Amino acid sequence: MGDLTFDIAHMLAGGLVLLSFVMLYQDRLYALLNVYALHAVVLAASVAWQAFAQDAPHLYVTAAIALAFKAVVIPTALHRIIRRLGIHREIETVGGVGPTMLAGMGLVALSLAVMLRITPEAEPLAREDLAFALSVVLLGLLMMVTRRNAVSQVVGFMSLENGLVLAAAGAKGMPLVVEISVAFSILIAFIVIGIFLFRIRERFDTVDLHALDRFRGERR
Amino acid sequence: MTVVSLACVAVLLATAVVGMAAGRHPAGRPLVYGLGLVATVVAFGSAVAAMVAPPAAASEVVLPLGLPWLGAHFRIDALSAFFLAVVNLGAAFACLYGLGYGRHEEAPHRVLPFLPAFLAGMNLVVMAADAFGFLLSWEFMSLASWALVLAHHRDPENGHAGYVYLVMASFGTLALLLTLGLLAGPDGGYAFAAMRGVEREAGMATLVLVLALIGAGSKAGLVPLHVWLPLAHPAAPSHVSALMSGVMTKVAIYGFVRIVFDLLGPSPWWSGMVVLAIGGASAVLGVLYALMQTDLKRLLAYSTIENVGIVFVALGLALAFRSNGMALAAALAFTAALLHVLNHSLFKSLLFFGAGAVLSATHERNVERLGGLIHRMPATSALFLVGCVAISALPPLNGFVSEWLAFQAVLQSPELPQWGLRIMVPAVGGLLALAAALAGACFVRAFGITFLGRPRSAAAEAAHEVDRLSIAAMAGLGVLCLLAGILPGTLIDALAPAAELAVGGRMPAQQAVDWLTIVPIAESRSSYNGLLVFLFIAASASLAVLAIHRFASRAVRRAPAWDCGFPVPSPDTQYTAGSFAQPIRRVFASMAFRARERVEMPPPGDPRPARLTVEMHDPVWDWLYAPVAAAVGWIADRMNRLQFLTIRRYLGMVFLSLVGLLMVIALWP
Structure with a gap:
């Protein structure tokens, strides 16, 4: 049983990392959103499995929140935003896929090296979990850095937050109130960012951040 | 005793709040200065009582403030009792003076809240018995006095003074922070009681001594860290100048004495030489600067540097004697230092x-x-x-x-x-x-x-x-x-x-x-x-006097009409401050301050007045501060570009620094 628990947790967290990689090279917005929704579903499954493994019922609540908001509400809302902004046909050019993937692999290796080094006393389940969570966070950050479209930056931010939730679920004894407040702050961040997207669009007729830079008189 | 003094500090802090509320009200001035006077007189009495009858060693008071596992320790021993008496004596007179002098203050709401806070800060520094409380009170004292320096902030000179003061005060506190950190050691024994009597290596003791000299010396006004003092002390209202020059520099000396004489323990024999050299230089340069000044308050501020130098010379002597085991001579030098304080x-x-x-x-x-x-x-x-x-x-x-x-x-x-x-x-x-x-x-x-x-x-x-x-x-x-x-x-x-x-x-x-x-x-x-x-x-x-009045004054005297150096009855023909200082300027300042005199004599027939121009340079400013300021400005110019990056680049910088830090963790041996 113990081995199976560990393996499944491992598989789910690894799946999260894999989906982060998938997101890195999605250059169409709808596809990106779909992958993000899948990312959230896997996160919910992973958290639920942690709830089962740690015998911590409150984590089921976290899993339910993740499923409801991140897998359903936010992707749907972003779908609508994209449709209303009329950018669903836009294709982002995201540098080379190869270099980005290589950088992502480097980041995963780095986070494994860091986490396995600094947590020798922690139990293996939490250790692996933390290593994967850090990888997801770093990959989300990498996505934010490489993207130019504001919507995909938002998605990068959200996937980064998924990594945080994964880490929180892996650490035993995290109070429910912390998780709920994190979930709500993400929701609020999403709302604020959504409003900003429309404001940017109103001003500049585009959500390409390039336009903002041009407006500030930057030369590249 | 400690409790009484702490109560006085609490009253002073409450007075600061009163000053904030009633700063613009005409009744605010007597209220604030009156309360301050009462509190400082009581604190002075308690300090003198502690000097006369030193309290038992167990009179330490621990308040649940500050670091949670440490608390705030306060303790009055013989040394702090003396400095507490000095602080509160000066403070009481400043409050009394402020009662009358404050009437001329055009911006009382900028003085009344900060003066009691300043007094409270100085009291707390002297009473603190742990590193955290000491540094916190030290910084509180610095910031309160900085606010007082900027009381008349519309004067651009005062703005400059406040800026230089803030930079130097932060620098000094940084040095003190490092000093106390070194004394606390890796185990984090932040209470003074834990720092005493610890064996330290010679290199560590040297470092602590130098850092304490920089940290406390910059507040006390030792050359070459004195540049802020003649700017900041005169800028404040006069009773505050008196407090800063007369009392705050003493609190800085207390900091040095507490760290070097009490906490550090035995020091190498040559440590006295360092203190002696810096003290001697401060004494002579301070008074030379003072002689060149025509601003009365600035002259007094420079003379403070001289006196602090004298105190440090005596402290250096005490260090030298103590490290050679000459207790009597060390006590003589140390007593001279405290008495001069x-x-x-x-x-x-x-x-x-x-x-x-x-x-x-x-x-x-x-x-x-x-x-x-x-x-x-x-x-x-x-x-x-x-x-x-x-x-x-x-x-x-x-x-x-x-x-x-x-x-x-x-x-x-x-x-x-x-x-x-x-x-x-x-x-x-x-x-x-x-x-x-x-x-x-x-x-x-x-x-x-x-x-x-x-x-x-x-x-x-x-x-x-x-x-x-x-x-x-x-x-x-x-x-x-x-x-x-x-x-x-x-x-x-x-x-x-x-x-x-x-x-x-x-x-x-x-x-x-x-x-x-x-x-x-x-x-x-x-x-x-x-x-x-x-x-x-x-x-x-x-x-x-009797003889002169009896035999000289009453007698009618006849004297030449053009005598006594007043050929023209204009006050401008009197001996001036510049002419008084000229011989000394020529002897000393031509070397120390590169003073150059130039006489512009108009040709015969030209009605223009002749002019004497004196040009002086502050060597410390030219050779130490100007290069440092230029370097900081150069770096700031280069860094200025960071203000105008794109969002993605900022994100990229965050990302890269995060990855870099993770690399450090991963690769650290």
């Missing part, structure tokens, strides 16, 4: 109050535009004269006693075993003597140009005596100067526990000696009797 706080406060009185009567700080005030402000000028005599170390006033004791300590140097010290100490003694002589010249000039002669401007002509409360504060300080000069034996005995604590020895008890004489080492070597000198001076001066 007290004396300087008395007469420097008195002089700043006098300068404030002149300022409020004439709105003029430039001595070249004053003069003749002795007829218009007789009480102020008499009391200012007392201060000048005291600071010039003339008997029978208090300045003489402490400097005399310092020289007695210098004379002990032949018994030192190291040749380096044996040669250096007399040389520093020579510097002290030079500084004392120059200080005499400096204050003859300050008093003579300000109060004697004829008024050089309409403002000086229209001056009136200041209010009674201000005069009462000055008179109180003047009386204390005289008493401390006549009764030094009592003070020396009161300082014995502090000296015992710091250097492990005490001077022979002076109470037993007859006729208020003090005998620092032995009757056969030297002794001084302030009372006798006072009586002699008073008697001979009265006789001389």
